[in-house]
Structures are given as C-alpha cells and as structure tokens.
Amino acid sequence: MMDETILTIRKHLKKKLDARRFEHTLGVEFTCAALAMRYGCDLRQAELAGLLHDCAKRYDGPTLLRKCREREIPITQAEEQDPALLHAKLGAWMAGEKYGIEDEEIKSAIRCHNTGKPGMSLLDKILYVADYIEPGRDRAKHLPELRKQAFLDLDEACLSIMEQTLEYLKESGILIDPMTEMACEDMRRVVLKKRRDAASLKPGEERREMVSPQTAEETEETNKNLGKYEKNSKEERTLESVKRYGKARRRSFGGEKRRRYQNYRH
Ligand code: DGI
Ligand code: FE
Numbered sequence: 001m002m003d004e005t006i007l008t009i010r011k012h013l014k015k016k017l018d019a020r021r022f023e024h025t026l027g028v029e030f031t032c033a034a035l036a037m038r039y040g041c042d043l044r045q046a047e048l049a050g051l052l053h054d055c056a057k058r059y060d061g062p063t064l065l066r067k068c069r070e071r072e073i074p075i076t077q078a079e080e081q082d083p084a085l086l087h088a089k090l091g092a093w094m095a096g097e098k099y100g101i102e103d104e105e106i107k108s109a110i111r112c113h114n115t116g117k118p119g120m121s122l123l124d125k126i127l128y129v130a131d132y133i134e135p136g137r138d139r140a141k142h143l144p145e146l147r148k149q150a151f152l153d154l155d156e157a158c159l160s161i162m163e164q165t166l167e168y169l170k171e172s173g174i175l176i177d178p179m180t181e182m183a184c185e186d187m188r189r190v191v192l193k194k195r196r197d198a199a200s201l202k203p204g205e206e207r208r209e210m211v212s213p214q215t216a217e218e219t220e221e222t223n224k225n226l227g228k229y230e231k232n233s234k235e236e237r238t239l240e241s242v243k244r245y246g247k248a249r250r251r252s253f254g255g256e257k258r259r260r261y262q263n264y265r266h
C-alpha cells in the first residue's frame with residue numbers, strides 16, 4: 001500500500017524545488033530505500049528522510065541565515081561564511097514544523113546530512129551515503145566503487161565519503177565546519193576498530209557475514225564508548241555470532257579486502 005504522506009510530500013516538493021533538485025531528491029529517496037532494505041532500517045523512515053533532506057534548499061544564503069536566526073537555530077562560523085550549509089538544520093526544522101514529521105530520528109538524519117556527526121545512527125549514515133551516491137550524481141571521484149561499497153559496508157562507505165569531502169574542502173580552501181572533522185574522526189575510529197576486529201579473526205565463512213544485515217544493535221555497538229568496547233567486544237561478538245549462526249564465525253580481513261578490490265576491477 002502506498003503511503004499517502006510520502007505521496008503528498010512528493011507532490012508538494014515537486015512544486016517547491018527546481019527540476020534538478022527534485023530529481024536529486026527522488027534519487028536520494030530511492031537510494032535510501034535500497035540501503036534500508038540492505039541494512040534492515042525502517043523503510044518509511046529512510047524514504048521520508050531522503051525525500052525531505054533538501055527541502056530547505058529552495059532558499060538562498062541570506063534567507064537561510066535570516067530564517068535560522070529567527071528560529072534561534074545555532075549557527076556555526078562555517079555556516080556564517082557558507083550559509084548554504086544551513087539548509088540541513090533549517091530542513092530538519094521544516095520537516096517537523098511544515099511537514100509534520102515527529103520522528104526525531106528522521107529529523108536528526110536531515111540535520112546532519114551534509115557535515116555528518118560523531119555517533120551517527122544507521123538512518124543518519126544511510127541518508128549521508130545516499131545523498132552522495134544517488135544515481136543522478138556524477139561529479140565525485142570513484143563513484144562506481146563507492147556505490148558498490150555502500151552495499152558491502154556502510155561504515156566504510158561513510159568514511160570514504162567523509163575523507164573525499166574533507167579533501168575537496170581543503171583543496172578548494174573552503175572553511176571546514178568542526179562538525180565535519182569530528183564526524184570523520186569518529187567514523188575513522190569505528191572503521192579502524194572494525195578492521196582490527198576482523199583482522200584478529202581466523203579465516204572462515206566470511207561471505208555470509210558480509211551480506212548479513214547490520215542490525216540496530218550492531219550500529220549501537222559500533223557507536224559505544226571505545227574503551228568499554230575494546231574490553232568486551234571480542235567476547236560479545238563471538239557470543240553474538242554463536243547465537244546467530246550456531247557456531248563462532250571467523251573471517252580474515254585480508255581475504256575480504258582482496259576480494260573487494262578484485263570486485264572493483266570489473
Ligand atoms: O545539498 P546537496 O548538494 O545535495 O549535498 P550536501 O547537503 O551534502 O552538501 C554538500 C556540500 O556541503 C558540498 O559542496 C560540501 C559541503 N560541505 C560539507 N562539509 C562542509 C561543507 N562546506 C563547508 N563550508 N564546510 C564543511 O565543513
Ligand atoms: Fe543537502
């Protein structure tokens with residue numbers, strides 16, 4: 001059954017956004033849905049986040065600044081210099097106030113969709129990645145590889161995008177928002193931890209593990225305090241693995257990496 005809310009918002013945005021932005025919006029909505037299927041995220045949440053993420057993009061810089069000030073939305077130095085960034089924060093506000101979205105997770109994903117943030121939720125990461133890889137995008141480097149990576153490991157894809165974005169901002173001499181740096185550092189910690197865990201395991205049936213959905217608990221686990229995580233994770237993971245598959249599953253990071261790069265070549 002088609003969701004009336006989604007259809008109504010789509011119709012409204014078609015009138016409010018220019019044709020290119022609307023096409024991008026649909027691309028992000030559908031990519032969010034695909035990633036939600038892959039990682040076991042709520043489909044409706046993902047679609048709504050994708051659909052509404054750029055709803056404030058119709059305003060120019062000065063208007064964004066004014067509207068954010070009027071609504072007492074905090075403005076960073078980078079946003080002051082590059083007010084276009086504010087479409088994320090104002091967009092989250094509009095999702096709530098204009099489009100009646102009460103779901104805080106959807107609003108959070110919209111709010112952090114251009115800078116990211118430390119401790120991103122599964123939905124935050126899905127929107128962040130979908131915005132970059134949707135079918136209409138063609139400027140970024142390594143898009144075919146990134147698109148594939150997004151469906152293999154969402155955290156790795158997030159990190160690649162954050163690193164590429166920072167590289168682009170540095171090259172162009174654009175002021176970097178501290179949130180963009182913090183998000184990337186946090187994701188790097190999460191990914192390095194995952195890689196270390198994987199490397200410490202012996203080779204095994206890694207294929208099945210690679211395609212198993214990322215659960216909300218797993219996402220939460222990756223976002224946990226690192227020290228605590230460090231102490232318990234091996235035992236917890238082994239236990240979880242035993243629960244899920246009936247025996248301890250082990251895999252080799254080297255094997256997975258090699259296979260992934262082989263995949264990239266065709
Ligand atoms: O709205 P979209 O064009 O679909 O994409 P977006 O909301 O992800 O915005 C992407 C732009 O945001 C891209 O040109 C890079 C820019 N950006 C990301 N982080 C920062 C940033 N710009 C500045 N000034 N500072 C940042 O930290
Ligand atoms: Fe955006």
Ligand code: FE
Nearest residue numbers: 028053054131
């Ligand atoms: Fe976008």
